[in-house]
Amino acid sequence: MHPKSNERHLSPHASSLPGGRGGRSAVEAFQDNPGLGQSQSHHPSTNPVPDLFLPAGSSAPQHHEFQRQIQRSRTNNVDSLQHTALSIPGPPQPFPTPVHSYDHLAGSMAHGDTTSFLAGASGFQMGDIQYIDAPHSHVTVHAGSGAGDRSTDGWELLLSYTAPAALHNSRARYDAPKCDEDTRVEVTSEITAFIENSDGPRRLLCMTGAAGSGKSALQQTIAEKCGGNGTLAASYFFSADDLNRNTVNPVIPTIAYQLGTGNTPVKQLIKVAVEDDPLIFSKSLEDQITNLVVKPFKQLSARGLNLCILPCAILIDGLDECSDEDSQAELLTSIRKCLLVDWLPFRICIASRPEWAIRTALEPGGHLHRVAYHIQLSDQYDASADMRRYLQRRFEDIGLSIGDPEWFTEGNIDTLVQAASGQFIYVAMVYKYVSERRASPAVRLKIVLSWTPHMGQMARPFEALDKLYTNILLEAKHAYEAIDSNHGRDFLLLFRAHHINIRGVQITVNKHWPSAPTFSETWLGLEARAEEILISDLHSLVTIRNDDGSARLHLYHKSFSDFLEEGSRAKDLFVPEARVHAHFAKCFMRRIIQNELDFKSVPDCWEELPFPKPTRVALGLAVDYLPALLSKAAAAAPVSDVLDLDDEVAHFTQNSGWQKIDNLLPLLYYRTDGFLPWCRRFERWIESLRQYVDNVKARRPEVAAVISGFVADWKRDKNEWRRDSQEYDDSD
Numbered sequence: 001m002h003p004k005s006n007e008r009h010l011s012p013h014a015s016s017l018p019g020g021r022g023g024r025s026a027v028e029a030f031q032d033n034p035g036l037g038q039s040q041s042h043h044p045s046t047n048p049v050p051d052l053f054l055p056a057g058s059s060a061p062q063h064h065e066f067q068r069q070i071q072r073s074r075t076n077n078v079d080s081l082q083h084t085a086l087s088i089p090g091p092p093q094p095f096p097t098p099v100h101s102y103d104h105l106a107g108s109m110a111h112g113d114t115t116s117f118l119a120g121a122s123g124f125q126m127g128d129i130q131y132i133d134a135p136h137s138h139v140t141v142h143a144g145s146g147a148g149d150r151s152t153d154g155w156e157l158l159l160s161y162t163a164p165a166a167l168h169n170s171r172a173r174y175d176a177p178k179c180d181e182d183t184r185v186e187v188t189s190e191i192t193a194f195i196e197n198s199d200g201p202r203r204l205l206c207m208t209g210a211a212g213s214g215k216s217a218l219q220q221t222i223a224e225k226c227g228g229n230g231t232l233a234a235s236y237f238f239s240a241d242d243l244n245r246n247t248v249n250p251v252i253p254t255i256a257y258q259l260g261t262g263n264t265p266v267k268q269l270i271k272v273a274v275e276d277d278p279l280i281f282s283k284s285l286e287d288q289i290t291n292l293v294v295k296p297f298k299q300l301s302a303r304g305l306n307l308c309i310l311p312c313a314i315l316i317d318g319l320d321e322c323s324d325e326d327s328q329a330e331l332l333t334s335i336r337k338c339l340l341v342d343w344l345p346f347r348i349c350i351a352s353r354p355e356w357a358i359r360t361a362l363e364p365g366g367h368l369h370r371v372a373y374h375i376q377l378s379d380q381y382d383a384s385a386d387m388r389r390y391l392q393r394r395f396e397d398i399g400l401s402i403g404d405p406e407w408f409t410e411g412n413i414d415t416l417v418q419a420a421s422g423q424f425i426y427v428a429m430v431y432k433y434v435s436e437r438r439a440s441p442a443v444r445l446k447i448v449l450s451w452t453p454h455m456g457q458m459a460r461p462f463e464a465l466d467k468l469y470t471n472i473l474l475e476a477k478h479a480y481e482a483i484d485s486n487h488g489r490d491f492l493l494l495f496r497a498h499h500i501n502i503r504g505v506q507i508t509v510n511k512h513w514p515s516a517p518t519f520s521e522t523w524l525g526l527e528a529r530a531e532e533i534l535i536s537d538l539h540s541l542v543t544i545r546n547d548d549g550s551a552r553l554h555l556y557h558k559s560f561s562d563f564l565e566e567g568s569r570a571k572d573l574f575v576p577e578a579r580v581h582a583h584f585a586k587c588f589m590r591r592i593i594q595n596e597l598d599f600k601s602v603p604d605c606w607e608e609l610p611f612p613k614p615t616r617v618a619l620g621l622a623v624d625y626l627p628a629l630l631s632k633a634a635a636a637a638p639v640s641d642v643l644d645l646d647d648e649v650a651h652f653t654q655n656s657g658w659q660k661i662d663n664l665l666p667l668l669y670y671r672t673d674g675f676l677p678w679c680r681r682f683e684r685w686i687e688s689l690r691q692y693v694d695n696v697k698a699r700r701p702e703v704a705a706v707i708s709g710f711v712a713d714w715k716r717d718k719n720e721w722r723r724d725s726q727e728y729d730d731s732d
Helices: 022-031 078-083 103-109 154-160 185-196 215-229 251-260 264-276 285-302 325-338 356-362 384-402 410-420 424-434 441-450 463-481 491-503 516-523 530-534 558-565 567-573 577-594 613-636 639-654 657-669 675-696 701-731
Strands: 131-134 137-140 204-208 232-237 313-317 347-352 372-376 542-547 550-555
Touching: 154 251, 154 264, 185 204, 185 215, 185 347, 185 372, 204 215, 204 356, 215 232, 215 313, 215 347, 232 251, 251 264, 251 285, 264 285, 285 325, 325 347, 325 356, 347 356, 356 372, 384 410, 384 424, 410 424, 410 441, 410 558, 424 441, 424 463, 463 491, 463 558, 463 567, 491 516, 491 530, 491 550, 491 558, 491 577, 516 530, 516 550, 516 613, 550 558, 558 567, 577 613, 577 639, 577 657, 613 639, 613 657, 613 675, 639 657, 639 701, 657 675, 657 701, 675 701
Parallel strands: 204 347, 204 372, 232 313, 313 347
Antiparallel strands: 131 137, 542 550
16 A cells, blocks of 8 residues: 555544454454453543643651740648748750640649738848748749849750750760861862951852762861861751751751850850740741840940951851751841841851752852852862872771781772762762771672672662662652642652663664753653752752753762662662653653644655644654553563553553554655665564564453554555665666
8 A cells, every 4th residue: 555645544433444454443443342451450541641741842846935834832721831942943944845734733722722922921022023031941033133034044045945966066976077187178278268268258158069079077177177276156067867956946046055155245145135035936047046146246246345356157067958948948048137247257158968948049049149159069179089098098097907908909999989979978988888897898898899789689888878869869759749730740750761861761773862851841741841840859969961052960979870770779769761661651652642633634744744843753752662662661661560551552542542653654664765774663663563562462452453453554564665665766
């Protein structure tokens, strides 16, 4: 049958005509029996198309609010007051101890008796109470000079809201990572120079970098240096694993505590501020900074104190480890509004992974873009030489301890530094694993250098690194899938698809490297900029770079790519490549069904299809790669994905999907001029589809029968097109 004849472009119901082709006859029978091919499971495609396919083109516990507690006791005998010492309760217990209940006192009040607190008392005065002197008891009630409520010690109340473990020299952070004396010299010098330059135009330094790039070690090093030379005003180290340190609530109280420690005037002013407003810790961060930091220092300045002589460095590390993004943003905004003023002495350094709050604040148009000095570790500094020195020194120390200085080679160190991809966490993890005192360092080093997963493999040299990747991925997954417009989307599946695209998508002979936006729209059927939304919580591991004008995803860590590709490391987060192929096939089938082409008037060539070029390219890709994707996915994907794919193929068949392909194939493959390469490609196309038929016929015989009919038709077409091409060549 000549491809240009009107009979070639049959409508979906043309198979009812006498002498109809096998594929078309079979598909009509399939369409007339909608129950055929339906599994017992609910078919996802019987519902409206999910959001996945669109046209191409912890909460941490909060601090308990302070409540003033008045303790009253009533007794049956008035005289018993003489033998009872009045008790004034102390400040609340440190966070997060709940407010104590005084219900146990109710029993003494149950009989309705009354007691005068003044019975037998003497030596008191009303108004500004100094003390009460009662027989057999003496109670002093502290008070101020009449302003505010002085029944609570402000400094003690402040302490109850701090997070002592967040200090750089806290016992909870014993042996915290820090830089060797001769490593990260360039970065530490830059930060130190910023702190010491009190006349510099910028008072805020933000250091961002990928997970494991050494931000916390740098902050710890700077904190110890500033602590040693007297310039450290305060430090605060967030921690996602510590319920007291993964929230912003203790940040300002902890900083205020450090500002007042060792400085009596500052301490007294902060103490009075808390006593004037005991509920200050329940107010906004801006109010807390204003009342506990700005106003006390303003009063000192008004009294003639030169604030420049005071310690100036305030270091905040791990902002991204605060559990709430909005709180991260609030802290940054409050610091900008309150602390970045000329008359205050502070130089503030904040370190964080480049996640949403700090990333958007530092981007052009962000509120910190013009006021912050920005250090980007992953882009501006090559830590390879520092990592080499780090490993060299520690491996030499191990050699001294075991009496074998030749237990490692320079080549071993070079291999490890290369594998680190510029991330200090990798070499630190290697050293920690190799230096296990109950094992041979040489044996464990060999495990790291040659480790490959296999059944029964007990060694886990990358366990700490894998935990880091797992935590980041899980947080990003939960955040992405919680958005209503992302309902029904599988974050891990979509990200794995983009990960595969980084090295190139190879379905048949050719490999494709589409840009990230093109890949999102053409291969995954997502909306514009979907890839940016997908990785919005993964900027500590992934970035988008513009290479030659094409936006492409880039992983900071080679070891992260290894993690994604190995099930024994990613575990429940692992997505097999065959599952991604199955997803591609589903997206392509939906694209073919949903195209609005009038098949009664198909043009003579592909370029004349009445669609914009990107739509034509996407449709051609779908038709060209669908058989290979079906074959690959059915042969290797997990069983649940294969069964789900079978449902999708049955739906595609019922909705004339193969008929639409039948009408499009001549435009895609038929050539009279130079047909041979296209003929071979068409042969591979038919063979891939035949392989899928062989795979699916045991599960869905009725679907396989329909596809087999079309396969037979297309084999005949291929032979006919070959003859046409030969006749064309002979005519020359």
